Amino acid sequence: MSEKITFTEGKLQVPDYPVIPFIEGDGVGPEIWQSAQTIFDKAIEKAYGDKRRVEWKQVLAGGKAFDQTGSWMPDETMTAFKDYLVGIKGPLTTPIGGGIRSLNVALRQELDLFVCLRPVRWFKGVETPVKHPEKVNMTIFRENTEDIYAGIEWLEGTDDAKKLYKFLHEEMGVTKVRFPETSSFGIKPVSIDGSERLVRAAIEYAIAQKAPSITLVHKGNIMKFTEGGFKQWGYALAEREFGDKLFTMNQYDQLKKAQGAEAADKALQAAKAAGKIIVKDVITDAFLQNTLLKPEDYSVIATMNLNGDYISDQLAAMVGGIGIAPGANINYATGHAIFEATHGTAPDIAGEDKANPSSLLLSGAMMFDYLGWFEVGKLISQAMEKLFQKRHATVDLARFMPEGVALPTSQFTEEMVAHL
Numbered sequence: 001m002s003e004k005i006t007f008t009e010g011k012l013q014v015p016d017y018p019v020i021p022f023i024e025g026d027g028v029g030p031e032i033w034q035s036a037q038t039i040f041d042k043a044i045e046k047a048y049g050d051k052r053r054v055e056w057k058q059v060l061a062g063g064k065a066f067d068q069t070g071s072w073m074p075d076e077t078m079t080a081f082k083d084y085l086v087g088i089k090g091p092l093t094t095p096i097g098g099g100i101r102s103l104n105v106a107l108r109q110e111l112d113l114f115v116c117l118r119p120v121r122w123f124k125g126v127e128t129p130v131k132h133p134e135k136v137n138m139t140i141f142r143e144n145t146e147d148i149y150a151g152i153e154w155l156e157g158t159d160d161a162k163k164l165y166k167f168l169h170e171e172m173g174v175t176k177v178r179f180p181e182t183s184s185f186g187i188k189p190v191s192i193d194g195s196e197r198l199v200r201a202a203i204e205y206a207i208a209q210k211a212p213s214i215t216l217v218h219k220g221n222i223m224k225f226t227e228g229g230f231k232q233w234g235y236a237l238a239e240r241e242f243g244d245k246l247f248t249m250n251q252y253d254q255l256k257k258a259q260g261a262e263a264a265d266k267a268l269q270a271a272k273a274a275g276k277i278i279v280k281d282v283i284t285d286a287f288l289q290n291t292l293l294k295p296e297d298y299s300v301i302a303t304m305n306l307n308g309d310y311i312s313d314q315l316a317a318m319v320g321g322i323g324i325a326p327g328a329n330i331n332y333a334t335g336h337a338i339f340e341a342t343h344g345t346a347p348d349i350a351g352e353d354k355a356n357p358s359s360l361l362l363s364g365a366m367m368f369d370y371l372g373w374f375e376v377g378k379l380i381s382q383a384m385e386k387l388f389q390k391r392h393a394t395v396d397l398a399r400f401m402p403e404g405v406a407l408p409t410s411q412f413t414e415e416m417v418a419h420l
Helices: 029-048 063-069 075-084 103-110 159-171 192-209 227-242 249-259 261-273 284-293 305-318 358-371 374-389 409-419
Strands: 006-008 011-013 019-023 055-058 086-089 115-121 137-143 152-154 185-187 213-218 246-248 277-283 300-303 326-330 337-341
Touching: 019 029, 019 075, 029 358, 029 374, 029 409, 075 086, 075 103, 086 358, 103 337, 115 305, 137 192, 137 305, 152 159, 159 185, 192 213, 192 227, 192 277, 192 300, 213 227, 213 284, 213 305, 227 246, 227 249, 227 277, 246 249, 246 261, 249 261, 249 277, 261 277, 277 284, 284 305, 300 305, 326 358, 337 358, 358 374, 374 409
Parallel strands: 019 055, 019 086, 086 337, 137 300, 213 277, 213 300, 246 277
Antiparallel strands: 006 011, 115 137, 115 326, 152 185, 326 337
16 A cells, blocks of 8 residues: 655655655656656566555646646645655746746745755766766765845846845945946855755765765855855864764865974875865866866765756766756755756657656666665666667767667667666
8 A cells, every 4th residue: 555755753764655746847758757657667666576666646847737727836736745755857847937937946945955966977888078987976965945046136127126236335335236227136145054954965975975075166266255155164064063074175274274284184194094084175167177187086066056057067968968967856854855857848859759768767766765775776777877888878869879779768768678
């Protein structure tokens, strides 16, 4: 009998027959969901026989929801994700005009899904634009609720924009708005609380995975109180709560200043030898360059919302593209999580049996790992790599493979099932 997933004493309680809500998505969403659900069910059966099974519960959002209910995000959908804790979704159309700016952002904000988790790794057989994609193996913890994505904006020429500028200029002494009459304005909130819970989640993950390092990526050299604050609050949290398990480059700099470079270097080497995680920070633009030049230097990444958006897509391109990039939005304090395809709706190929379900499949593999059903995620990832090594893939990947065989979505699904 199917049951709800629950969250007790900081841990998910997952029944053998859980109910998991899903949103098909718009554009290619129905095609990739049909493919993914088939593969998920077969992988569960392969791993556990009839001892475990998912009851998939469809909920509506996006274009399909609007057509059927007149609402882009019906209340029932949000309630389902709240009640059932863990869900999965395809790509959604962003409504044009007023109302919800982004359905994805609305879900993240309403459920306080403060971590956008984006693991990036290379699959053998996938062609990429870099020489050594095998060196790219990173997990990005992107803060999901603050920063520019909070959506606090005023359009140029409006009374509200004029009112805000008047306050900034007359009350706060701001003189650096070069063209005040034609400027739109945005507010960038970055908090201690939001930064700390993001960094804490990244450190706990790094400890569990025995990762060698955590990198705080920021633009604190320019935005000193927001992004610079993120860096300082992150270091402080690391040293205060996890001091025995890691060594920060903040401690290194303090030791260097007090005792000299030789003493700081010895402390760093001793920390590495003891298996401690090294916590460091990098300016965002330098990080984007370094990931191309020396990606092996980075493992777990903690960063803010906008930086994380750029970083996630660049790293995805380095291993073959966003078509094989999974993602999740998680609140580790409540257990709520939504796993999702990270690409768009691709309306130009919708209904043509060309769509690549790999992002949704790998997000599903992440979901099953989150549930503790590790065998399912492993089967999916291994089957996918077997296909790619044979140079079998959907057209978006196959076209770059030497002698690649472009499979329709339906045939890709069949071959994935056969290789589980």
